[in-house]
Amino acid sequence: MRQVEGTALLVTIAEDLPREPVLKVWALDKVVRKTGFPTCTSTLNIQNGRKPFPISAFAALGDLSQLAVGFANGAVTVVRGDLIHDRGTRQKTVFESEEPVTGVEFRDVARLTTLYVSTTARLLKLVISGQGQGQPARTIEDAGCGVGCMTVDERNGDVVVVREDAIYYYGIDGRGPCFAYDGPKSLVQCHEEYLAIITPPQTTSNAKSNTLRRFGGSQAEDLFNTSTFTVLDTELQIVAHSESMVSQIQTLLNLWGDLYALTLEGKILRYHEKTLEQRLEIFYQRNLFIYAINLAQKSGMDAAQQNVIFRKYGEHLYQKGDYDGAMQQYLKAIDSTEPSQVIRKYLDSQRIHNLIEYLEELHEHHRATADHTTLLLNCYAKLKDIEKLEKFIKSPGDLKFDLDTAISMCRQGGYYDQAAYLATKHGEHEIVVDILIEDSKKYSEALKYICRLDPESAYPNLMKYARVLLENCPKDTTKVFIDYYTGKYQPVLEIVPTEAPAPEAGYAHNAAQAVQNLANRIPVPFRNDAPAHQVDINPDVNDVINLDGNNLTTSTPSYTPPRPRTAFSSFVDHSNDFITFLEACLAKPDVSESDKVDLYTTLFEMYLHKANEDDGHDREEWEAKAKTLIEGKDIPIDTSNVLLLSHLADFKDGSILVREQAGLRFDIFRSYTSAKDTRGAIKALRKYGPDEPALYPAALAYFTSDSRILKEAGNELDAVLKKIDDDGLMAPLQVIQTLSSNSVATMGLIKPYLQKTIERERRDIDSNQRIISSYRAETDTKRREIDELASQSVVFQATRCARCGSPLDPPMVHFLCKHSFHQLCLNVPNEAEGEKWECPTCRPGNETIRAIVRAQGEMAGRHEVFRDALERSGDRFATVSEFFGRGVLGVPGAE
Structure with missing residues (x-):
């Protein structure tokens, strides 16, 4: 009985001798309603x-x-056709032998179908489809197997044959691996990577067994008739499961990922594989770490999980005292093991050789820290392993240890040449200079x-140790500074002939001294306390360290000299050398303007500093x-700096020269704006603005020249606009033109100023309109x-005199202005009747008007006054209007 995988079809073969066997195909998903049985889709008699x-x-x-059917008479019949749809089949006997057939299995690979046939005495194969079809069966091995003792491994198509001595695998090319497994077998079945074997009950005839059967009855008989069910993992070569079965197993089935066993009693047993973690745990409990490792590798576990097994195995071996074997496992798990745990164990047990091996592997895997490097060097010192120390320091390829730690250990041991070798080898020029x-x-x-370094490497080292070098080598150091900052620096390349090192004075001897110094720093029971001797450095290192060579070459520099001001701080307490440096930098052609300002200002300051230090002739x-x-001429020293330095040094001539310069206040303000010093410009504006109104228009233009400057100015722009508006320093149109020269100032920024100006103009217009209307x-x-x-x-209706207040009576005088007087009150004689009389009450106002008219007439001829007013006026149109009102164009006389 076979079930077609992936379908609901079941194939059965029934035999009822002496009739021919009958093969039927059943559709399990199609049930006959009347009987309730599956539908039989095909029926065939096997011949x-x-x-x-x-x-x-x-x-x-x-x-x-x-399909292949083997018979007990040694014949094998192959059935071909469409059994699923019952479209006809063909039968053919493809093999006949004298031995009964015990098993048949197909191997279908790459359009080649091979049928394996086993008899009681032979194992054969023949091609029934594909290249080689029709050829007679070929004997693979002159040994057969029992019924049910042959199966096929679905994973690779290999045929598995179990015999009493072993388990054999057969591939397309013949016999493959075999595994010894003694004992009789009655049934075999492959389940994934496992092989399930049924061992039949063992027969016995000794007297003791007969006695037990006689007195035990049926229970004793069952005990002696038990079969063994064993599940093997042939790859790992382990017994995965084994148990004794009272009820013998009739057949084994692979279904739904599990293994099912059908017993003679009709029971079905299901066997489910444990999880990988459970299987590993079983190995751990039994200390079978090698099998656990093999299982993990076969299951495709990642390296981190495998390292856990290696670590457990190493701990097991360490507890057993197998330190070397444990170390090998720790080395395998080095990528995911905390190094401190292993190091602590081997330090406690004083297994220095193993510890060195582990520390070296840490460096190989680039997992070593500074502490690991220190410990490794200490271990080398304890064991006096000169060869390994030299190999470690001179290891080729990428750096496998912490360079700083190794150099530090050599320096602490007093062997500066070895430290310089490491630093030079790895291009640590700063450390080399620091050691020297x-x-x-x-x-x-x-x-x-x-001086032998390239410009990019020489500069940071020169700047770092500039003060120390100036203190000890002032002239040479100043010269190097001058060459570097004037663009004349050229690296000096030293060529030293390579000589073979002497056997006793080679690097191994130097390393021995380094080991001795390292050993002095740690307690070593077997350490030799003989004093260390001074040694020469390796010739390879001498290329860099030996500074007394004779062969020098130069190379053309390709660098941009830094700004001179970066070197100023290095010359503290070295004023003479500093002055030499400044004068040399000024002598260089094509000095930038910004550098000129720094150099001239600093040189001026140093001259005053030296003048204060010296007396007499030197001071002068x-x-x-x-x-x-x-x-x-054209000395770019800021006048404010000159004034400040002169004041601090009590240099009166300098203060006088500064004060003699015209427009000092405006120039100070401009110096702040040129340097983009907004705070200084604001400070100067607030200080000198009241006396120099022209600073406010300049400040307005500066504040709006750049967005950054505008942000730094803050509310100061509003103050400047208010000052310009209050004092009338600029007309609104001029302010708008200044602000519109770029896109820095926005309408939102000057909106308050415009609103205020427009409102004021509107008020003036309204006021003028009202005055005009009243005048009209x-x-x-x-x-x-x-x-x-x-x-x-x-x-005239007046009844009283406007002067005395008495009632009017003749003679009296009436004026057209409606004022009436007694003639006596006017004090005018009678002979003046012909003259024009004027009302005494209105006379003062009339005299004022006549004086104004006379003044306007005189102003019409004074053109120089008009021109002077125009030149001093900020709003000339308003001045012209004012003089036009004063009668510049001439007015008629009035009396």
Whole structure:
């Protein structure tokens, strides 16, 4: 009985001797309603000659296109056709032998179908489809197997045959691996990577067994008739499961990923594989770590999980005292093991050789820390392993240890040449210079070493140790500074002939001294306390460290000299050398303007500093140099700096020269704006603005020249606009033109100023409109009065004198202004009747008007006053309007 995988079809073969066996195909998903049984889709009688024999073996391809049936008479019949749809089949006896057939299995690979046939005496194969079809069966091995003792491994198509001595695998090329497993076998079945074997009950005839059967009855019989069910993992060569079965197993089935066993009692047992973690745990409990490792590798576990097994195995071996074996496991798990755990164990057990092995592997895997490097060097020192120490320090390829730690250990041991070798080998120029200066105190050699470096490497080393070098080698160091900052620096390349090292004085001897010094730092029971001797450095290192070579070459520099001001701080307490450096930098052609400002200002300051230090003639000489420096033409020294330095140094000549310069206040403000010093510009504006109104328009233009400057100015722009508006320093149109020269100032920024200006102009316009309207109304009133006086009679109704207040009586005088007086109160004689009389009450106002008219007439001829007013005016149109109102164009006289 076979089930077609992936379908609901079941193939069965039934035999009822002496009739021919009957093969049927059942559709399990199609049930007959009347009977409730599956539908039989195909029926076929299997032919085996004239005499019927029992079926001993059966096999089928997965698609039922071919079936093989083996019989006890040694014949094998192959059925081909479409059994699923019952479209006809063909049968053919492909093999006949004298031995009964015990098993048949198909191997279908690459369009080649091979049928394996086993008998009681042989194992054969024949091609039934593909290249080689029709050829007679070929004997693979002259040994057969029992019924049910042959199966096929679905994973690779190999045929598995179990015999009493071993388990054999057969591939397309013949016999493959075999595994010894003694004992009789009655049934075999492959389940994934496992092999399930049934061992039949063992028969016995001794007297003791017979006695037990006689007295035990059926229970004792069952005990002696038990079979063994064993599951093997042939790859790991382990027994995965084994148990004794009272009820013998009739068949084994692979279904739904599990293994099922059908017993003679009709019971079905399911066997499910444990998880990988459970299987590993079983190995751990039994200390079978090798099997656990093999299982993990076979299962495809990642390296981190395998390392856990290696670590457990190593701990097991360490507890057993197998330190070397444990170390091998720790080395395998080094990538995921905390190094401190292993190191602590081997330190406690004083297994220095193993510890060195582990520390070296840490460095190989680039997992070593500074502490690991230190410990490894200490271990080398304890064991006096000169060869390994030299190999470690001179290891080729990528750096496998912490360079700083190794150099530090050599320096602490007093072997600066070895430390310099490591630093030089790995291009640590700064450390080499540090060793020469801080440890060896070889300042001149350190400076020469710096001079051999390329400009990019020489600069940071020169700047770092500039003060120390100036203190010990002032002239040479100043010269190096001048060459570097004037663009004349050229690295000096030293060529030292290579000589073979002497056997006793080679690097191994130097390393021995280094080991001895390292050993002095740790307690070693077997350490030799003999004093160390001074040794020469390896010739390879001498290429860098030996500074007394004779062969020198130069190379063309390709660098941009830094700004001179970066070196100023290095010359503290070295004023003479500093002045030499500044003068040399100024002598260089094509000095940038910004550098000129720094150099001239600093040189001026140093001249004054030297003048204060010296007395007498030297003081006068330094002051003369300072005065000459600031008197020169086009000297870019800020006047405010000159004034400040002169004041601090009590240099009166400098203060006088600064004060003699015209427009000092405005120039100070401009110096702040040129340097983009917004705070300084604001400070100068607040200080000098009240006396220099022209600073405010300049400040307005500066604040709006750049967005960054505008942000730094903050509310100061509003103050400047208010000042300009209040004092009338600029017309609104001029302010707008200044602000519109770039896109820095926005409308939102000057909106308050514009609103205020527009509102003020509107108020002035409204006020002027009101004045004009009042003047027009008054003029119309006066004109009407004049017309009435000229064309109509006037009725005087006053009854009292406007001067004395008494009732009017003749003689009396009436004026057209409606004022009436006694003639006596006017104090006018009678002979003046012909003259024009004027009302005494209105006379003061009339005199004022006549004076204004006379003044306007005089102003019409004074053109120089008009021109002067125009030149001083900020709003000339308003000035012209004002003079036009004053009668510049001429007015008629009025009396």
